[in-house]
Amino acid sequence: MASLDPMFYPRSVAVVGASKDATKLGHTVLANILGGGYKGELYPINPTADSILGLKTYPSLTATEGPIDLAVIVTPAKTVPGILQECSKKRVRACIVVSGGFREVGVEGEQLEEQLREVLKASGLRLLGPNCQGMNNPHANLCASWPLIKTKGPIAIVSHSGTVGGAVQCWADDDGIGVSKFVGLGNRVDLNELDLLEFLGEDETARVVVLYLEGVAKGREFIELAQKISRSKPIVMLKGGRTESGAKAAMSHTRSLAGRYAVLQAALKRSGVVLVDSIEALYDASKILSFLTLPEGRRILIITNSGGAGILAADCCEDYGLKVPPLSETSAQRLKGKLPGPCIIANPLDLTSAGFDPEMYALCVKETATEPVDMYMTIFGDPIKGAAQVVKRLVKETQKPIVVTYLGGADVEKEEKAKMHAAGIPVFPSPERAIRAVRALAEYAEWRRFKADRYLGSTASPS
């Protein structure tokens, strides 16, 4: 949908309500746009200041010289309808209303939202929010949000909660994996999850779409669109308000009617959406789905130098419906002559202390090439140097997905992990988190193989 380009890839941005006061969001947003290295024209709008953060300020939108693609509005709620009218006059093409104080505070706020809608109707302007944490697009060096996250990556996030989106961004940044987009939904006066899904479905920088939603506005349309997009790009979703306690809180937060989770859950699963139960599972699933090829089944061969971590992985596989089949006699015979005595030649394949040499992992993968499994899991459970180099080579040589866990390795672990992440190889911090992510990968792969072309709603046209 080309019409959202002015929002995500604007040539010029105005920050209405830019502030000198570092405790104000109007300061933070301007500082983060600057800090993110935005290269287009940037206009701080403030009726009293001369300059903010070294930039010349303007008393109003209409006082600016050039055309403005995007206006980010951080002023008190009651001023926003007037500013929108100014946007319309100035032919601004998109705007983001960060300000709160609308529907979420009651009747008065609802009336303000009605006024926003009227301006939008007359102008064709598109609006994100109000009451949202803005938008971040590292691929355009544009962080009109907070915290400042600059790492470019494959994960696109659409969230009812700025914090959930912020947490996923922070973790992706810490891992060096990076972000495609972050979009805070807010009160959805104009743009909603449907518009954003459609846009992100076409956005090439987004390899996976992460959703945190407290309610779905147009259930049937959402399910159909989700199915259409899932056919080429995975969607991972966390639903806030799954339970009675949570649903009550969601009603206050975004006025979302939570609905019966079981019903939504069933429909989403049929549509290929990967559902998770926690923010960390949301991140882990998006991480694995961004990088690994899809496995052809649920059978996994675990190669570990830690017996304990291998056992815990096997326990988790059983919990999550993944298979740890016994090692075939053929592979066992092949490995017997080549691995040192203490190694346990089975599945999990336990290299014991021989695993301090990461080439042993490569040897195991090579000698089990004909093994009827769908993926490998390699567990590095000590400070094993050179693990990254070996895994990078294995990923090139092997068709099957390789899932990496690294733990108990202190500084060596940090170094090796950073190298793998830089090479697009996701690393998980525990066997349990890795296997939970593998389940997401396997579920999505199964849906793509067996179900992607079924269950299409009657009104949807298969593409």
Next chain:
Amino acid sequence: MASLDPMFYPRSVAVVGASKDATKLGHTVLANILGGGYKGELYPINPTADSILGLKTYPSLTATEGPIDLAVIVTPAKTVPGILQECSKKRVRACIVVSGGFREVGVEGEQLEEQLREVLKASGLRLLGPNCQGMNNPHANLCASWPLIKTKGPIAIVSHSGTVGGAVQCWADDDGIGVSKFVGLGNRVDLNELDLLEFLGEDETARVVVLYLEGVAKGREFIELAQKISRSKPIVMLKGGRTESGAKAAMSHTRSLAGRYAVLQAALKRSGVVLVDSIEALYDASKILSFLTLPEGRRILIITNSGGAGILAADCCEDYGLKVPPLSETSAQRLKGKLPGPCIIANPLDLTSAGFDPEMYALCVKETATEPVDMYMTIFGDPIKGAAQVVKRLVKETQKPIVVTYLGGADVEKEEKAKMHAAGIPVFPSPERAIRAVRALAEYAEWRRFKADRYLGSTASPS
């Protein structure tokens, strides 16, 4: 049990099998004892080298001058019985056999273990291992293990798996919380989980005992001892081999007969042991139990600046059997005049953007002092500066436990989190992990209140 002091607090240590080759464990162990700042006498034993890592080496134990409290043995399995005899001759008081190649590799190894047992019987020497990842005691600056972890703290770990113990140590180190002890169990030729539990039960630096076990050698005695210790010190346990796949792998790893998990689970719960299902849950539970006072019930008041994170916390509370009762009219009235308009005065109590000022959290705790809840959860869901200072004050002023979650705060989060950890305030990285830890805290508190004095096995004498 004073008899283990020579192992954990030795005045002199010999490393038998110390090596110049940095790829060998005999090098790593010596390097980590040096790197950890051990202050007693240190004797590298190596028949061919003159010096290793700047230390004078000795050709044999008997060639050393002074008395030796602890010998750490890192030589091939077949040499270990002879070295133990030398230990006996030299009147070494405790030894740790890191070397593998015993029972875990078959009949020949079993025979070697038999020889070890004979020497022990004759000498009174105590032995940890063989086939173990050694021992770390930061409180004695003695890391006879790997990786090198130096941070002194409250978490004592006894583990069948070096990696599981290593991971918990690494995380505790990263958080600045630190470790009391790490003990790799290995094949338990002499010392087993009973001996170590008994020792750690008395060790004042250990505020919580973390167990990773693949099997329990003496079920009944273990349950009774666990109950005795749980009455004053929490025990958190992860069982490897809960499932069929996992149990099969555990059989290969430590020859542990996994037994039926459900049976063990029921007995352990009666004994006050907090059972968890993953390594991260093990760490999180030990973190919360090390620092927080025990709540008097399961009712929690959630104070958040993030609606979404509050909702997810409420969802988790319902999943885990914790209560999020509605806010009383009294507290609501008190707060109404004092909080800005957009705040949602309920439970979760959503400060929205007002939460950027951490004093708002303090105000909420103060004004809800009479609220019938058993604990507070504060969620910081943005880069909120000064959070640590406020929480430190609140912890002093409030009797009820305060559980802190911080997420989505990038660098500010890292700074504030470090400050809180330094002050002994555990911080969790997501509402889900926090609430899972709270469940552990609440379960243990309930056991202490209602069950600690029941179910004592007939042979145990209540103390």
